[in-house]
Amino acid sequence: MRAGTIGLAAMLLAGSAAASAQDSTGSAPAASARANPANWPVLAMQRQRDPAIEARIDALLADMNMEDKVGQLLQVDIASISPADLETYKLGSILNGGNSAPNGDEFAPAAEWLKLFDAFYDASVTRSDGRPVVPVIWGTDAVHGANNIVGATLFPHNIGLGAARDPDLIRRIGVATAAETAATGIDWSFAPTVAVVQDDRWGRTYESYSEEPEVVAAYAGAMVEGIQGRIGADFMGPGHVISSVKHFLADGGTGGRDQGDARITEDVLRDVHAAGYTTALPAGALTVMPSFSSWNGTKMTGNRSILTDLLKDRWGFDGFTVGDWNAHGQVPGCTNEDCAAAINAGLDMFMYSGPGWKDLYANTLRAAQDGTIPAARLDDAVRRILRVKLLAGTFDAGRPSARPLAGRFELLGAPDHRALAREAVRRSLVLLKNEGGVLPVKPGANVLVAGPGADDIGMQAGGWSLTWQGTDVTNANFPNAQSIWAGLQEAVQAGGGIATLSADGSFAQKPDVAIVVFGETPYAEFSGDRPTLEFSPEDKSALEMLRQLKAAGIPTVSVFLSGRPMWVNPELNASDAFVAAWLPGTEGGGIADVLVAGADGQARHDFAGTLSFSWPKRLDQYVLNRRDADSYDPLFPFGHGLTYAAGATVPQLDESRPAQTAGDQNALFVRGRFAPGADAVTEGAVTLGRVDRLAQEDSLSLIWTGTGTMALAQAQPIDITRESNGQLSLLLDYRVTTPPAATVMLTMTGGDTASVPITGALREGTGEWLQLAVPLRCFADNGVDMAAVTRPAAITSTGALALDVSGIRIASAPPGPVTCGTP
Known part of the structure; x- marks a missing residue:
């Protein structure tokens, strides 16, 4: 790591010593969610603007019409768009989300990824109207190697790398990951994650290098240099891809809850959670991904003081910001398909998944046309996107398959x-x-x-x-x-x-x-x-x-x-x-x-x-x-680790545990237990009992003789907005012992009630334990208030049926298509 950047990180961290435990854990309310940039350091950016590139941007902007410009603001998941769409809609980017892949096959060979990118690229550069050709770029989550690609090298997740305490190792991993990503033609990695996790219950803790800001600061710049190359040396040269530093800001301070709220002071926001950005941005990171989460009640994706006043104005970041998965839809007053407020706050590119991307385009275009999005803000966002594409060589690189490392699958x-x-x-x-x-x-x-x-x-x-x-996945899915x-x-x-x-x-x-x-x-x-x-x-x-x-x-x-x-x-x-x-x-x-x-x-x-x-x-x-x-009273402190030469005896440890511990609201009914505040209720001609599956009486036994309902009811409403936005599903593990004689519906209630038919599913595989997945959007799109769900799951039959249920939970659906029910 360069001495200058280590010194800067140390300077920033000096102010954190006085931060209280309450502040740093996210439990203390703070008065404001408005950052004061004057209280933040000025970063010494290494990359200077290239006059030739800026002149080229000026020429492009002068020839683009408003439709062209608005198109650059959209990034759409490949599961929601086809290459043919880009012949008409000149969008800025595509991505593959966590479960998206060519032809819907998560185990597609590398050649299929490259083939699909060629198709998207060809469509993006096809135009005959004389307006500028702006190639599309593809973003992917290559977070511990090119982890979407069969045969790629998968490195330890960040938490393990943090234990190594070696920035040069991180840089070399970044280089290797970029090369394997580039082999598929993909030119943009959503990495590194530079969260400074303070509550280890969070499901993304393993994406964090450390709870300590100085470790994250030492690694962040090194990883960016590995992915993108070093400024003044091989920056964005062959085998390097665009980096995206995420999630800006304080995603690690949300009390162990994904997409939560960091209730912390600005000092802690700066001295703890911004540590990675103080090295990643000077190292030349070209994109930054704002967080799903909030700071003192305000969504980061809509916080102008963070995205514009701090990141762009104070720190001089001249790349572009890209949203997280439909995160703009959580900004007050916004939906996934309409959110000028996020653009005005400083978001430059929406990340969108779902069937309504054309609505997002139309609504953003309307907002630009009527001045809701000022012309200067639109041009600034597009200028930033064009700058990154030019710095990355996208305009001159040609088809993805023609690029220097593309198709060299032996790199995987x-x-x-x-x-x-x-x-x-x-x-x-x-x-x-x-x-x-x-x-x-x-x-x-x-x-x-x-x-x-x-x-x-x-x-x-x-x-x-x-x-x-x-x-x-199986071992066979990992050939190397x-x-x-x-x-x-x-x-x-x-x-x-x-x-x-x-x-x-x-x-x-x-x-x-x-x-x-x-x-x-x-x-x-x-x-x-x-x-x-x-x-x-x-x-x-x-x-x-x-x-x-x-x-x-x-x-x-x-x-x-x-x-x-x-x-x-x-x-x-x-x-x-x-x-x-x-x-x-x-x-x-x-x-x-x-x-x-x-x-x-x-x-x-x-x-x-x-x-x-x-x-x-x-x-x-x-x-x-x-x-x-x-x-601070750990079993083993930060920095602890034995060696063969320096061992130590561990005394007998206390194994007692509290009689009552908090539960998980998304595990609605798992291993025979209900989520906190939940219970099963029956209405009408249905009886409820218990049956064994993996343990004694760990499953529900339901017998209908006529019309009746079994519901999981919450004593207090639960908020599953984030799960719905993240495209999770309601999963039902079940066994039919008597097939349905009439219609069966799966319903959810939150204000309104929405139902999906499951009769068809229950008529298959009688006597076998099976799993049914129904996307939460099926309920949300039909009126359920996902912020106040009182009945997260209910099964209603209008005739005879016998059904055992061993699990009801909210989680990611298994690979493959999911639908809103089967009649």
Whole structure:
């Protein structure tokens, strides 16, 4: 990292020492959501404007009409638009959202991505009216590698990289990620995330490098330089792509709730949450993504003092801002299809998904024509977008398939990229316990490898891995990857030992040591938010496995996969050694590199990682940050990490937990339990009982003899606006024992009631456990107030039906099409 930028970050952070624990955790209300730019530092931007580029922009703007200009303000998801649309609508950008892919196939080969981009590009540059040709650009979430593309190298998620404390490693990862992204022709990555997470319940904690601002500051500029190239050297040269720093601002301060509200002072906003921008922007970041979230009650996407007065005027940012997924629709007075207010506040490009993008275009055009969006503001936004496209070489690069690295699919999972990822895994591992020198595993040992994560590449990769939530993938979907088990087997055999895989921990011959790989299953935002930091409160199978192995006298090593530090006191007590492996990505062999000794009995690599997040000693310590000196009481502090030379004994830990803990409102009925404040009610000719599925009486048994309703009713209305906006679905896990004799409807109530037919679905697969997904938009679009839902799910039948229900929850639908019901 350059000395100048480290000094600037340190200067900014000096003012945060006096910030109270209450301020930094987001629990203290502040009087204003209006930033005073005079209280913020001036950034020394390295990139200066090029007069030739500015002159070219002037010429383009002079020849563009208002329709051309408004088109540049729209970015539309490929699931909502076709290449043919760009022959008429000259939009600025397209994107693939978390679950969008060519032909709707999330496992489409790389060649299909490039082919589709060629089609969009060709349509965007096709025009015969004499007005300027402005090529479209494609944005993607390449957040830990080119993670949407089968065969790409997936690096550890940011939380693991934070443990490595090496900005140069981050820069090299940025270079490799950009090259693999460019191989598909895609020219824009929505990365890096520079959130400074303060409440670890948030489902995006793993996208943060650290709870400490200085770590984020040290990494942000390095990653931008890796993705885009260095100013004055290879900036936006071959193999580099546009970077987008996100989410501006304070997305990590929202109390553990996605799209929440950071209730903090301006000092904390500046000194803690802006740290990454103080290095990313001087490094030349070309785009910034405003946050879904709010600051003191005001949406960032509509906050002029943040987007214009601070970012553009005070800091001199001359790239463009791009919204998050339909985030503009949350600005007061706006809808997803009409939001001049966001443009006037300083948003330059809408990010839109849904069928109404033509309405958004028409409404924005109308606002520009009638002066609601001033001509100067429109021209400023378009100028910024054109500037980025020119700096990125888009105008001169030609078709995506003609660009220097395009089509070089051998770059996906290239040996040097995999070696870099393996290095990153090694350096991210944090050793928390090593009693009796059980690690490193000695040569010649008989090693049992157990646990659900041992041979599951999807689990070790986490969210944003081929699919948005990282779910519904198999090892076969990761052709250039190695599972943790495969890496351990290779290393153990190289040392003359024997390795045996047993997911459930059973064995025929007592092993010398057991390595148990377990942890969080994949998730992304929404689904990843947690009520506490307790690991797996409803499923203690991993803990029981550890205890059984320990009772059998087998030295046991835990390899814990997680996207955040968690309360694992019982698991720590049941382990002789415990390794925080975070979400290591596709190179599971990096774990074996550290855990298994060489043939000479010496460690091949020592542990080098130190905690980038403080580790809780209680499950309710979800706000646990070193700067909060008065309340700081971690189990393992920020910066903790053992080595083979410097080990330490961990005493027996307290395993007690509160009798009452907060629940998750989106887990409406899961594992036999209702969400907080929810209960089942019946009306009419339906009876309600219990039946077993995975545990005793963990499912509902419903029998209709005529017209009746079973509903989940909330004692207090719940707000699922963010989930609806994020295109989540109502998921129903069910088994039909008697098919429906009449119409069956699934309904939701929030003010108004909306229903979708599910009769057709219930007539399929009688006797089998199945899952039904109904998008929340099906209810929202038909009048349900998603901010005040009183009945999130109700099933009404007008005739005989017998149905068992094991789960009702709000989450991401599995891959594939979803519809508003089946009659």
